Amino acid sequence: MAAATRIVDYDTIIIGAGMSGLACASRLLQHAHYKQKGRLLVLEARDRIGGRIGSVNVNGNRLDTGANWIHGVGTPEKRNPLMDILPHKKYRELGGRVAFRHPGSEREKAAIASEQDVPEDSEWVRIEAEPSTQKHDTPLHEASGDLVIPGEVAGTLTGSLWGLIGSLHELAEMTPAAEAKRTTMLQAITRSRALQDTFDSIPEEYHRTVSCTPQFIENMEAAPLTAQSAEHPQGQAGMSLLEFALDDFEGDQVFLQDGYTAIVDEVAKELMSAGVIQTGKEVKQIRWDTDPVEVETTSGTCTANQVICSLPLGVLQHHQRQVPTATPLFSPSLPSEKQAAIENLGFGTLDKIFLVYSTPWWTEKPYLSILKKGIATPPPDSNSDPTDDTQSLNTALDSFSGFTAELPGLAINRNGTTTPDLSSLSLINLHALTGHPVLSCFVSCANAARVEHMTDEQAGGMLHRALTSWLGCEPPGPEAVHVTRWARDEFSRGSYSHMITGLSEVGHRVEFQRPVVGGEGGEVLRFAGEHTSRNHFATVHGALLSGWREADAILEKLDAR
Structure with a gap:
């Protein structure tokens, strides 16, 4: 047969x-x-x-919901292959940053609005803070002062953060693989001389800000620093030092302006x-x-x-x-x-909360005058009128960073101990990068899971209250909010x-x-x-x-x- x-x-x-x-x-x-x-x-x-990799259109604005960066453009000898695809693509490294300091014990109370502070018909839904349950009696629109870190200090803080990350890469390269596997990234940070140098170079009033700055690494790697926020079902410790033991492309980390x-x-x-x-x-x-x-x-x-x-x-x-x-x-x-x-x-989550506005209010007064004093990097040379504050700010200000008491975070103290603290937030000014009047906030790990269970309006309300506390006055509310939910996406998880x-x-x-x-x-x-x-x-x-x-x-x- x-x-x-x-x-x-x-x-x-x-x-x-x-x-x-x-x-x-x-x-x-x-x-x-x-x-x-x-x-x-x-x-x-x-x-x-x-x-x-994807995008959505909200109110006529393209929002890139997934990847947005080229992590190392490479060198002439070792070029990132992405650079040869669509060679005319627009990209640039992020420049100016405004950092808002940790509010401290007194300002923590002012960072959380009580339910009676939010009108019943408001679209800004109250989000209960975790783990803090403190409330205050100051309405959002009456907040006084701001938390802007002076530009010179903010520049030192930014440089120190990248110095810390660089030192962790060096440590990973020198550490045997078996030992790096056993070493948590948190342990590596606490042992780093770079973090101690940052405390030495920054005025004491900003030390609580320094303590919370390593949370940025969680957003960058979409991986938790500690076991308490680990996403692995057995609850193992966070990412290991092996995360940085690699031979990736060198060069600038650049933002793709057209996605x-x-x-x-x-x-x-x-x-x-x-x-x-x-x-x-x-x-x-x-x-x-x-x-x-x-x-x-x-x-x-x-x-x-x-x-x-x-x-x-x-x-x-x-x-x-x-x-x-x-x-x-x-x-x-x-x-x-x-x-x-x-x-x-491990497989972590990094989500974005997009606040879509009708106009970029951060380039207008009174917010302009508040932000100007905190720009960490001066505007690049251009043909624009140097007396045009709006143009200068729009050119220089690419990101904001600050804190919220409505999500839990972690502080790495000078003595090497860790304590629960406020969550650090990073926002990208898409108006400066893409022309869209949008702020894009990153949340990762366990906090991403928390945000994914909020409605878009709730997540937007949380950021709106954070911006109000940072600035000391209430900015306009967004016209739309869009939240990515990659962990709940059945085709990515x-x-x-x-x-x-x-x-x-x-x-x-x-x-x-x-x-x-x-x-x-x-x-x-x-x-x-x-x-x-x-x-x-x-x-x-x-x-x-x-x-x-x-x-x-x-x-x-x-x-x-």
Whole structure:
């Protein structure tokens, strides 16, 4: 009897049309083999491409909900590959920053508005502070004074923060991997001479501000400094020093003024023309021990000789933790080494709260005069009238930072102890960067989870009260608020990966680079995504490079036949 004919729909199926999946597919499509119809398919569960890169339009303003930065443009010898995609793209490093000091014990009370201070018909809904329950009797519009740190001090504080981060990278490079794995980032910070130098260089009245400044690292890495805010289900300590033990691209950290969506479109351009991307196709199961591999979607099953899975780590973790109560994503279960890699890496959340205004009130009086004295970096040279305060501020002021008592934070004291404190907030002035009258606030880790459970109006109200307390007078309220909710997004379940103290190893990332071998001995399942990158995890370029890596491995075997 003749053997049954194998029915193979595609040579290669890529699951996920984020940056890594698109990069892999576009690389494959350059080869003559994949230019043939029916060779390649990209399946995407969303109704759009881009994954954790995306944007929304609110009141005529483009808001980039996901990635916004190029983390290291590189050097002439080692150039970030993103710099060669759409070379005409607009980007620049952030400049001027206004920092607001820690309010101190007396001002903490004035930072929280009581329920009777907010009119019943107000859109600004009261958010109870955590962990503090103190209230005050001063209406928002009667707050006096401001918390602006003088520009010279703010500049020193900003420089010291980046000095601390640089010292942590140096420490990570010099520390053996096994020791770095056991060392929490919090321990590394408390041992750092850079933090002590900051206390020495800043007037004592700003020391509480200095103590809370390392919270910025949580926002940057989307990873907790302490066990109490860790997102891992077993409650392990926060990120480890291994987070900074990498060889990433050097150069400026720059903000993409037009966002990443144009880069996504460029990478996907030929794929879209070839019709190989199908959106709205959620993958329910990958049966990788069959010949060919079977990929079951919400609209049917298709087969392929090999599959590249570019799903986010958060999605992989969710499915792995659902077994055996739900249909497993992989059948049979992945090899134990892959399961360990999925479970032992961290996957954190970084969200944005957008406040959309009709006009950029921070460039107008009386707010202009308050902010001018705190600009940490002077405006760059330009042809503008130096007496034009509005133009100068708009050019220089790229960000605000301050504190709120409505979210919990952490202070690292001069003696190395840690205590609960106010939460640090960072806001980006999108008007200076994109022309839109919008402030964008970052929240991460456990605080991101708190904000995701608020309504947009509640989150906006919290920021409005914070701005009022920082300035000492109430600014106009936003016309609209938009909150990203990446942890609650079923197709991402977070933002990007990190290293958990005592659990995560570099080997877990490398493990993803080893293909899964099927029953017939062929390499049938590969993985791509930022979480699979040894040195570029948690970045868009890490995702891009991982996609190219897997495509190159496939093409090398193809050409060797």
